[in-house]
Amino acid sequence: MAQQGNVFNIQRFTIHDGPGMRTELFLKGCPLRCEWCSNPESWTSSVQPGVYKTKCISQKKCGMCKEECPKEDVLQFVRGKLTSIDRSKCTNCLACYQACPSDAIKQWGKWMSVDECMKEIKKDLGYYERSGGGVTVSGGEPLLQSDFVAELFSRCKDEGIQTCLESTFCTEWEEAEKVLPYTDIVISDLKHMSSEVHRKYTGVTNERILDNLKRLADGHRELILRIPVIPGVNDDRENIEAAADFIIRELKGNVRTLQLLSFMRLGEEKYQSLGIPYKMEHVKINRKSFQKHVEELADYFNSRGIHCLVGTKEKQ
Numbered sequence: 001m002a003q004q005g006n007v008f009n010i011q012r013f014t015i016h017d018g019p020g021m022r023t024e025l026f027l028k029g030c031p032l033r034c035e036w037c038s039n040p041e042s043w044t045s046s047v048q049p050g051v052y053k054t055k056c057i058s059q060k061k062c063g064m065c066k067e068e069c070p071k072e073d074v075l076q077f078v079r080g081k082l083t084s085i086d087r088s089k090c091t092n093c094l095a096c097y098q099a100c101p102s103d104a105i106k107q108w109g110k111w112m113s114v115d116e117c118m119k120e121i122k123k124d125l126g127y128y129e130r131s132g133g134g135v136t137v138s139g140g141e142p143l144l145q146s147d148f149v150a151e152l153f154s155r156c157k158d159e160g161i162q163t164c165l166e167s168t169f170c171t172e173w174e175e176a177e178k179v180l181p182y183t184d185i186v187i188s189d190l191k192h193m194s195s196e197v198h199r200k201y202t203g204v205t206n207e208r209i210l211d212n213l214k215r216l217a218d219g220h221r222e223l224i225l226r227i228p229v230i231p232g233v234n235d236d237r238e239n240i241e242a243a244a245d246f247i248i249r250e251l252k253g254n255v256r257t258l259q260l261l262s263f264m265r266l267g268e269e270k271y272q273s274l275g276i277p278y279k280m281e282h283v284k285i286n287r288k289s290f291q292k293h294v295e296e297l298a299d300y301f302n303s304r305g306i307h308c309l310v311g312t313k314e315k316q
């Protein structure tokens with residue numbers, strides 16, 4: 001069946017999520033709510049509007065969004081500018097987005113057919129061949145749209161394009177099983193080894209994720225594993241040792257590389273556009289000393305025999 005996927009971003013020429021030069025599709029919907037998440041527009045599975053108040057011309061001079069909105073008192077104005085949307089009443093119909101003559105309302109997510117995605121992907125065939133790259137599907141959680149990803153990846157394989165899945169694996173194993181036969185490279189995270197702390201900071205416990213990672217390893221599936229290093233959340237010695245133990249004992253040599261991603265303060269504008277509070281507001285770090293700390297964590301993993309990098313690229 002021709003599948004459609006809800007895609008919130010397509011980035012060409014990316015170099016971080018898999019080898020070589022890649023086209024990366026980001027899919028909407030995520031079962032987690034990580035406090036540090038840089039992509040809050042991925043969270044809900046529906047297409048939705050985002051508000052960029054500085055771009056609003058003014059309700060007095062324009063007011064097109066309010067005219068077209070089928071609901072009462074959903075669009076909220078302060079001093080004549082659209083500042084927010086009452087999400088409890090909004091139906092995500094996007095009539096406001098279509099009516100807005102400025103960029104004050106953005107559309108997060110777009111339903112796209114596999115054919116439409118393939119058209120984008122095939123623009124860069126030459127780059128994939130020359131750089132050893134291909135396609136990466138990320139999110140959000142792409143396995144929430146597993147039928148779409150399976151069809152997309154199967155089409156990529158028909159064209160000889162390398163495929164990479166970046167997933168939380170916080171889904172039923174059956175969803176992964178649909179996509180894995182067409183997947184060349186798998187990237188996933190260890191966000192926290194304590195289930196309780198994992199739930200505190202991401203909204204979900206970690207058992208299903210760890211079970212699915214073990215299943216991948218049991219099937220001799222090579223993994224690129226990541227830890228987003230978040231200050232005060234998962235960068236303590238106890239968690240880092242527990243992560244190393246899990247990799248050595250449970251993933252048994254199937255981790256090609258462990259990548260430590262230093263916390264980045266990203267996406268605050270997107271949180272604002274969605275009316276979601278940004279919980280990392282209070283986190284202030286000294287970039288230089290934090291980088292040194294992350295390098296020390298990488299040294300520890302390497303000392304345990306785990307090939308570990310700070311960032312996503314091998315030193316040349």
Ligand SMILES: C[S@@+](CC[C@H](N)C(=O)[O-])C[C@H]1O[C@@H](n2cnc3c(N)ncnc32)[C@H](O)[C@@H]1O
Pocket residue numbers: 030036037038039138139140141166167168188189226227228229261262263264265266
């Ligand atoms: C955008 S996520 C997409 C994949 C998936 N949603 C996940 O989180 O595993 C890509 C990578 O960025 C990391 N990440 C997200 N927010 C981050 C932040 N503020 N600083 C550093 N890494 C972050 C994630 O942990 C993940 O490894």
Ligand code: SF4
Pocket residue numbers: 049068069070071074075085089090091092093094095096097
């Ligand atoms: S998406 Fe629809 S319901 Fe929501 S604010 Fe816009 S026009 Fe109104």
Ligand code: SF4
Pocket residue numbers: 055056057058059062063064065066082099100101102104105
């Ligand atoms: S349609 Fe756009 S520019 Fe016009 S009032 Fe609404 S948000 Fe502002």
Ligand code: SF4
Pocket residue numbers: 030031032033034036037038039040042139140141168
């Ligand atoms: S799993 Fe990824 S996309 Fe989902 S909330 Fe966490 S960082 Fe954001």
